[in-house]
Amino acid sequence: MIDKLIEKIDEKKAPIVVGLDPQISMIPDHIRKESEEKFGSTLEALAESFFLFNKEIVNKTCDLIPAVKPQIAMYEALGVPGVAAYKRTIDYCHDKGLVVIGDIKRGDIGSTAGQYAVGHIGSIQVGNEEIKPFDTDFVTINPYMGSDAIKPFTDICKTHDRGIFVLCKTSNPSSGELQDMNIEGIPVYEHVARLIEKWGEELIGSCGYSDVAAVVGATYPEMGEELRAKFPHMFFLIPGYGAQGAGARELAGFFDKNGRGGIVNSSRGIIAAYKNEKYASYGAKNFAEASRAAVLDMKKDLEQAVG
């Protein structure tokens, strides 16, 4: 699956993934009204508004980008109807030819991890049919529980041609509390990177990168550069650009000499662009056009970093 992702990045000339992380405050009035007319004042209406919001943004940006990353937390906030909107979003994005990274950050012991793996990147036999319950191409995974929490995912990566991004150095301010602790001169996140490398050594694609990839925050550029140098087969999902504070300059070190090796996520900066002064002239009615403009600007910005 990493080969397919990199191919799409090359084709679109944009190492950009749009985070489809809707929140109620982002939804324009006309979409909220349309949803309420259908479903009244319910969780179903809110979930419908999330889907319609995503759909419009995907319609207006899918020719520019290789991938999207819906953050499942936003959908779980709306309970079961929200999770249904998450699934509809995945299916819609696949219809539009996008690679879908499910940002689920799951992590659990062996047998339980296996069930997450089946649900999110695997399949299940139902009668004569092989059903893919959520059907994302990649998911994000938490490494805190060690190898047996990862193996069920790597097994399915092999059988179903999928990929995973394991949290390594996350973009948030307090990520260092645990991840930067030093163990014999080596920080925890680097120990994790070594595990990720090991977990992925049988899954290296023809592109030279492994289906077992890592999350490394744009907000920690020195660490990104260091990890890039030390782990040449490790592809990076890079959150923290834009709203979380990192710019293109910080990103150069995350990429290899061919400008490959990572994909940069932006969520709020793209999907809520119309709320940003810079794109406010589009207005709430044309929120998705504002998102398109923000993607084009991001693409230009990244070209400086990645070349």
Place this chain on the structure above:
Amino acid sequence: MIDKLIEKIDEKKAPIVVGLDPQISMIPDHIRKESEEKFGSTLEALAESFFLFNKEIVNKTCDLIPAVKPQIAMYEALGVPGVAAYKRTIDYCHDKGLVVIGDIKRGDIGSTAGQYAVGHIGSIQVGNEEIKPFDTDFVTINPYMGSDAIKPFTDICKTHDRGIFVLCKTSNPSSGELQDMNIEGIPVYEHVARLIEKWGEELIGSCGYSDVAAVVGATYPEMGEELRAKFPHMFFLIPGYGAQGAGARELAGFFDKNGRGGIVNSSRGIIAAYKNEKYASYGAKNFAEASRAAVLDMKKDLEQAVG
């Protein structure tokens, strides 16, 4: 919420939580048939069978136990219909007066963690109504991302009287890969325990324990004993009893001198008891009676340890 949980444990004289972790292979034929007659050969039918299976076990054990712990991975394996069965299970258990621990092991950066918190233990304003999307009493949380991944949960613990169990030392064989690494003579899991103590210091109930509690595996009894001694306000959720290998003897050190301070989880050992030779005479038709017998045996077994 920790006060309520301890009160219920005292009332039932059983520090036992039943893990409602159904898998397809556990579902007796008559329940599978009943579900297929309603929904055909679909994910919906499998999800229905999970709910009916849980319902019967809850009916037959709810007078004996204080709490249940549905593991959401098992439900996510069935996609959206599975998640709906998770929610139905929670509601049914609440109707039966049980405390519900949602085993979700979520962990994400601040704003995203906030959305998980809203969905699972919080509430959302929809029109004039305050809706609780999943409505569990406790959830399990992953600490890898540090404080800002936890704060949104502790905030909601305060406003909504809820609790969380943060992963500290997990029960699986490879948990040590990260959790046992030594940092200046102190293992990672103890650093995490210190963080958990800090996160929970404003949430100590009249029982002396905090709403911010810890997951410590029964499979590591020395560590449990050590943590019990060092962190007197920290309540433990203790997985790994039974199917994962730990017995009652291993558990004594997890409890305080009053026999409080922890709750022991058993999943397969209870819900799939009828598949165990010891309870096989009940047969698949009476699977829930077998679960009841297994709970009674577990209760007796724990009495030796906890007194």
